[in-house]
Amino acid sequence: MxxxxxxxxxxxxxxxxxxxxxxxxxxxxxxxxxxxxxxxxxxxxxxxxxxxxxxxxxxxxxLIGLPAGVGATARSEEISGNEFLQAMVTGDEMLARRIVMDLYLSGTSVSKICDGTITSVFHQVGDLWRCGDLDVYQERRACEVCLRVLHELRRAVGEGPPDGAFAIGGTVDGDPYTLATTMAELVLRDAGWRASSLGNMLPFSSLNSALMKDRPQLMWISVTVIRDPDRFTSSMNILFDTAQSVGAALVVGGQALTSEIRQGLRYTTYCDNYRHLEAFARTIGPRNKVPELDRIR
Ligand code: B12
CATH class of the missing domain: 1.10.1660.10 (Multidrug-efflux Transporter Regulator; Chain: A; Domain 2)
Incomplete structure (x- = not known):
């Protein structure tokens, strides 16, 4: 609302x-x-x-529920990246909210904020954790803080027009990652879609049901970890068949989708990043027919 x-x-x-x-x-x-x-x-x-x-x-x-000081000055993306890393490492939620809202209010697209600032900082967080320079609690706290910032950004972006094209998505069974799917929802909303993230760890049977019952024009799947590649591939291909049967585009992305995994997969399009997702979502629009892009048989 x-x-x-x-x-x-x-x-x-x-x-x-x-x-x-x-x-x-x-x-x-x-x-x-x-x-x-x-x-x-x-x-x-x-x-x-x-x-x-x-x-x-x-x-x-x-007065409208945003952090004090937000929207007074434009922010450079480069400085924002360094400051956002600092905010994530120290758990400084107020600083993180200011950075993201300032970028948004100064006209930076949601896809650019998500790719440029947030994702690159989380890749650095992962590297710092792997090298032992960041404690586990700092990494977990960074995720919690970032999710709250994304929820605030969602309030600013809005829900998309009530008659806008409808999209749903999430991560599959065994994939606990939440940031990427939350950002996909925001990027689609910013592109004028009514998008709703279903969350993480969704059984394939449930994703198939969601397609049949909710009849979206687009389903996105974010993949950061794959437990069993064979099972994943066959389940994804069944999901693609269901998506086709209801006229939905199946859009996939995420760091576990290596070219080797993608060889065996069927989908409508694979996106490296959110700018690609935004471009695709703006191209197919609400009532346009879904083009069969990038599909591997
Ligand atoms: C946070 C985090 C966690 C958290 C996640 C919590 C949460 N609520 O999400 C938790 C604690 C669960 C976790 C656990 C683990 N993690 Co971890 N984690 C991370 C970290 C730091 C950030 C992940 C993230 O959200 N990134 C931000 C997203 C947005 O980036 P992205 O996925 O690259 O997305 C971009 C594109 O791929 C694409 N994209 C992604 N999805 C989609 C979807 C669509 C539709 C589109 C269009 C595009 C798209 O667009 C994005 C923007 O450009 C990463 C570091 C990293 N490199 O990402 C490590 C990382 C992924 N984790 C790692 C590891 C090793 C683990 C553990 C095994 C650690 C352990 N020993 O327990 C466990 C495994 C958990 C499991 N069950 O699988 C390794 C994986 C190495 C590998 N490839 O094998 C990484 C890379 C850290 C590292 N540098 O070593 N982790």
Whole structure:
């Protein structure tokens, strides 16, 4: 559900007059609803989208539930990467929230934030852990903090239009990784899809049921670890058949999908990163026919 605020609250938070805000709402620039008493309520995601596109800085972000100081200045991606690593290593959630929201509000796409800042930092976290320079608790805490930051970003991005194309996805049985599937959901929402991550460790039988019952136009599967390659391949190929039978694209990605594994797999497209996912999602759009890209028979 989108979060709604009064014009007064938003006006103070973004430092404009209430009358300007009402004008923008009346022109259809910001989505709003009317209460039973006829008062306008503005959707947070729509406000932030407008703020991003117009380059308006935030003055009192804490009034709309964002960290103080967010949205006041544009951030460079390079400095953000170093600071985000620092935030993950020390568990500094406030710093992590500021970095991600600043990048988003200064117009950086969600796919770029996820590929450029978050993924590269988690690869560094993995290297530090492997070399013994990071304790296990620091790695686990980094994941917890990052998930909370991603949930905040999701609040800002919104749910996608109610009549938008629908996507679901997750990780399969034996794969406990949560960040990659959470980010796939966000990237799709930013590309205008109604996307919903089903979570991690999903049995293949349940993924097949989800395709049959929910009839999405796209299912994504993120693969970081594969327990039994033969079983994985045959189960994925059955999932692909189900996806085809309901007209859904099966989009796969993740570090365990080596070219050797992919040789035996059938899918609609494989993405190295979220920029590829975004491009694919924007190409197939809500009602376009799914192109048969990259399929290996
Ligand atoms: C956090 C973490 C964990 C956490 C995860 C918690 C959680 N809630 O998710 C936990 C504690 C579970 C964990 C456990 C282990 N881990 Co671990 N883990 C990591 C770490 C640091 C980050 C993983 C992550 O989220 N990365 C961020 C994602 C977004 O990056 P990504 O997967 O590369 O995704 C990119 C692309 O692949 C693609 N993509 C991915 N999915 C999708 C999906 C779609 C649809 C699309 C379009 C694209 C896409 O886009 C992304 C952006 O570019 C990695 C380091 C690393 N290199 O990733 C190690 C890492 C994966 N772990 C590793 C290891 C060894 C383990 C353990 C075996 C440790 C142990 N001895 O217990 C266990 C195994 C767990 C298991 N049951 O399999 C190794 C794996 C080495 C290998 N290849 O064999 C790594 C690489 C660390 C290292 N450098 O050695 N781990």
């Amino acid at each position: 989108s979060q709604y605020f009064s014009p007064k609250e938003i006006a103070i938070a973004i430092g404009v007059s209430e009358s300007s805000l009402k004008r923008w709402v009346d022109k259809g620039l910001i989505r709003a609803e009317k209460t039973a008493g006829g008062h306008r309520r503005l959707a947070l995601d729509a406000v932030l989208n407008y703020v991003r596109s117009e380059g308006i800085g935030l003055v009192r972000p804490e």
